[in-house]
Amino acid sequence: MRAAISARTKPRFALARFSDEQQLLYRQELRYSATVRRMSRANLQRYADILNPKGHKLGRSGVPGAYQLDHIVPISLCWDYRVPEDRASAVRNLQVVPWFVILSRGGNMRLEALVGWPHPRKQRGRDGVVV
Secondary structure, three states: OHHHHHHHOOOOOHHHHHHHHHHHHHHHHHHHHHHHHHHHHHHHHHOOOOOOOOEEEOOEEEEEEEEEEEEEOOOHHHHHHOOOHHHHHHHHHHHEEHHHHHHHHOOOOOHHHOOOOOOOOOOOOOOOOOO
């Protein structure tokens, strides 16, 4: 009984608040971005000598020395302008960059604001001596 009452009072999904058209657009955008990412990874494997000529190790954010595949024109912007998937995942729109570059671009954060970039900040002790 309680489960039935709570199911009626709380929306089950966050999408329940949006119209059917908005939900359809959201699902289409998710499919579009998944397709572009899949095609981008395939292009990275196919054209590794162009996109990653130095053979950088690809990895997750936060891993020291890790690089990631980046879209020069973001996927969301390509979706907004209805760029075809093959053009959004084209080799000329891809680059392999350090993970912290992508992190700084996505959140409108300056590289200098990242902890320890480019060198750890020097702190002054109580007596004014740099530690």
